[in-house]
Amino acid sequence: MLLKSPPSLAKIVMANLIGVLLIIEVIVSGFPFGADGLSMGYYIMNCPLAEPIVRHTVTRALDADPTLAAALVRMHFHDCFIEGCDGSVLLDSTNDNTAEKDSPANLSLRGYEVIDDAKEELENQCPGVVSCADIVAMAARDAVFWAGGPVYDIPNGRKDGRRSKIEDTINLPSPSFNTSQLIKMFGQHGFSVKDMVALSGAHTLGVARCSSFKNRLNNVDPTLGSEFAKTLSKTCSGGDNAEQPFDATRNTFDNFYFNALQRKSGVLFSDQTLYTDARTRGIVNDYARNQAMFFFNFQQAMGKMSLLDVKGGAQGEIRSNCRKIN
Numbered sequence: 001m002l003l004k005s006p007p008s009l010a011k012i013v014m015a016n017l018i019g020v021l022l023i024i025e026v027i028v029s030g031f032p033f034g035a036d037g038l039s040m041g042y043y044i045m046n047c048p049l050a051e052p053i054v055r056h057t058v059t060r061a062l063d064a065d066p067t068l069a070a071a072l073v074r075m076h077f078h079d080c081f082i083e084g085c086d087g088s089v090l091l092d093s094t095n096d097n098t099a100e101k102d103s104p105a106n107l108s109l110r111g112y113e114v115i116d117d118a119k120e121e122l123e124n125q126c127p128g129v130v131s132c133a134d135i136v137a138m139a140a141r142d143a144v145f146w147a148g149g150p151v152y153d154i155p156n157g158r159k160d161g162r163r164s165k166i167e168d169t170i171n172l173p174s175p176s177f178n179t180s181q182l183i184k185m186f187g188q189h190g191f192s193v194k195d196m197v198a199l200s201g202a203h204t205l206g207v208a209r210c211s212s213f214k215n216r217l218n219n220v221d222p223t224l225g226s227e228f229a230k231t232l233s234k235t236c237s238g239g240d241n242a243e244q245p246f247d248a249t250r251n252t253f254d255n256f257y258f259n260a261l262q263r264k265s266g267v268l269f270s271d272q273t274l275y276t277d278a279r280t281r282g283i284v285n286d287y288a289r290n291q292a293m294f295f296f297n298f299q300q301a302m303g304k305m306s307l308l309d310v311k312g313g314a315q316g317e318i319r320s321n322c323r324k325i326n
């Protein structure tokens with residue numbers, strides 16, 4: 001009979017060490033560790049199905065209406081840029097307050113019902129645990145992945161804010177911004193020029209309405225290609241709300257948006273300026289040539305955006321209905 005030789009001491013130590021390290025990682029990631037109280041795996045102990053529930057709700061909604069991927073990504077951006085990522089964009093106006101969502105800049109936001117559906121399911125599973133701000137952040141992440149974009153992980157534990165004022169939306173970038181204005185506004189939130197260009201690449205998804213770009217046609221914008229000007233004019237013949245896709249694949253997350261900028265076929269002035277301006281043209285060319293580089297920088301920048309001015313502890317609450325403060 002062949003006797004198996006006993007494992008060496010080194011092997012026993014290694015096997016146990018890996019196990020112990022894994023347990024430590026799970027324990028550490030299950031508890032808040034950032035100064036803001038956010039952590040990876042935040043819901044692992046008190047609502048372990050939180051992430052799967054959001055992913056399932058988003059997938060179901062996007063399978064039925066693929067255009068909602070763009071809507072959810074944009075919602076997260078508009079949430080984070082105003083008052084931080086605190087779900088303030090979800091609050092409805094009341095008799096004595098006009099909320100962010102009723103600002104002209106937000107009137108074409110969509111997808112609120114996807115967040116409501118996820119919230120309802122989460123309240124059934126683990127009442128009062130998962131914030132609306134986290135749902136928006138997770139939904140945007142899952143929408144990017146659903147559309148073929150990069151996978152990225154985000155920490156959770158954001159609290160919901162209690163302030164949502166129409167006047168705050170002045171701090172959203174305008175489609176008529178030039179590169180200097182974009183660099184300045186994104187810089188105020190801690191983003192580099194490269195982050196800003198990568199984030200603008202979210203316009204690989206979705207559409208703009210004629211009202212967002214028609215001034216380029218009236219005042220003949222020289223940065224707009226003459227053939228593409230005809231396309232935009234044709235779209236606008238359908239009225240202010242007529243939709244123009246940002247690129248040829250409006251529901252797919254790819255780098256076609258950057259190729260369009262190279263052809264002077266950016267839809268918004270704020271898109272095309274990224275190619276016109278020498279400070280950002282090289283980055284546009286890099287992303288147009290190398291989709292993997294765009295994906296990598298986009299996921300980094302989105303991770304950063306999802307942490308903007310997050311509220312921890314008593315600064316916020318966990319709303320039971322995402323449209324109302326408790």
Ligand code: HEM
Nearest residue numbers: 070071074077108173174175199202206207208209212270
């Ligand atoms: C760089 C400055 C930006 C400006 C000036 C800008 C402006 C706009 C405008 C005007 C629209 C069209 C709205 C309409 O006509 O209804 C739009 C759509 C969109 N924006 Fe931006 N945006 C910017 C950055 C971003 C960022 C950083 C993201 C996300 C990370 C984003 C995601 C989107 C998406 C996905 C849509 C399409 C929405 C849909 O089809 O429902 N945008 N943006």
